[in-house]
Amino acid sequence: MRERGADHQLRVDWPACQARGVCFELLPELIELDDWGYPVVGGPVTPELLTAARAAVHGCPRMALRLLPG
């Protein structure tokens, strides 16, 4: 696991995303929803949000969210 260095980034697979909103439920610190219910990612994933970010990635019913090393 590479935990040091730059923060991780959340990336959305936009064609896969169907605005279910689970990521917003699990990671409201970093994710807002736009006018149509699609996620707006607020910024890089800081170490303290990493666990919640992983939960959001695993919780997405469309598997449309990925956590990439920064």
Place this chain on the structure above:
Amino acid sequence: MTAVLGPLGVRVERGPAVLAAADDGPSLAAHRATHGELPGVALTPLLADLERVGLRGRGGAGFPFGRKLETAAKGRGRPTVVVNLSEGEPASAKDATLAMVAPHLVLDGALAAARVLGAREVHVVVPEADLQVRAAVEQALGERPRDRVRHVVHRADESFVAGQVNAVLELMAGRPNRPVTAWEPAAVSGHRGRPTLVSNGETYAQLGLLVLRGVRDHLSRGTTDEPGTTLLTLHDDGGKRVVEVAFGTPWKALLDPASLDRPVLIGGYHGTWAEAGRLRELTVSRSGLAEADLTLGAGVVLVPDGCPLWFARSVTTYLAAQSAGRCGPCRNGLPAVAEAFTRVVDGVGGLAELERLCGLVERRGACAHPDGTARMVRSALARFPEEVQRHTRGGCSEGGRPRA
């Protein structure tokens, strides 16, 4: 300047390099008579030559072609070469022109790339709807002798985003010709997960000429900083024409005085706007245009008749309809942007809402279609603040609709 037989409705003028032999016709015999046989090439010297001439792709970012080639060469698995002639931008006709007047220059460039990469296949993507281009490519491929490198032709949909690199890879994989998310660049992992060199027709034509004629010939044109030539599709009072010009050519040598005094959209529907008169001081140069916050992109230059905001709004409506509909922010956002823009142009909507919606589509799609659309809208708002104000008060300097 001599007129050449190009795509229907497009005037093609003979140029200094890739369009230099355009008068001789598109046959392989004429091509070989001018340029001779394709010499053998090796990767390392070719990369050095590409570095010296600074050949770049014709997307918005103008990515260095040599770096793409090097990435594909160093990747895992046997690379594939793709010549993308799909030209989804309806205002562009440069690749259609090349397919019709200099197809063997394009194919020689692709073959040279395939040979240095050890690729066995060159995929040629043609526009399904353009029968002239399809026929020209079929004719040219039929003339070429058998080679270890095989050609495969694909037909791209008639849509703005069909030519986007990941949409092209989808087409080649037998899936719908629409963009998908790429987690790695095509040069790293593209067709069948192998390194895939995808570029437009013009870039392969420039590569072909470089290999056939040598680096010194290429460096003899253009400027020290930007050697070589580029193709432009100009739309002004003279109609639609494709010209090849050396980098460093002043715009005032290309457009008539009346066009220079009008707002100009550079780079196509995803491009940026230049104010009236702005191009008088500028040259055809990537760095020079970048300093003026302009990008050459695929080289489309539009001089609309009438109000630039009206034209920009029409383009936005078209682009919204061209969303492939796969990504939520694009599918929902672009029509909202177009609607908000219409309200601004009609003097019944807020600018802030339009700008907010532009922000909601940027960097939120599998391809750059939403980004390019937002860029063109933002540029129109930034370059024509007085016109925007006039519209806010229900006016228009041109009296509303564009002149017929």
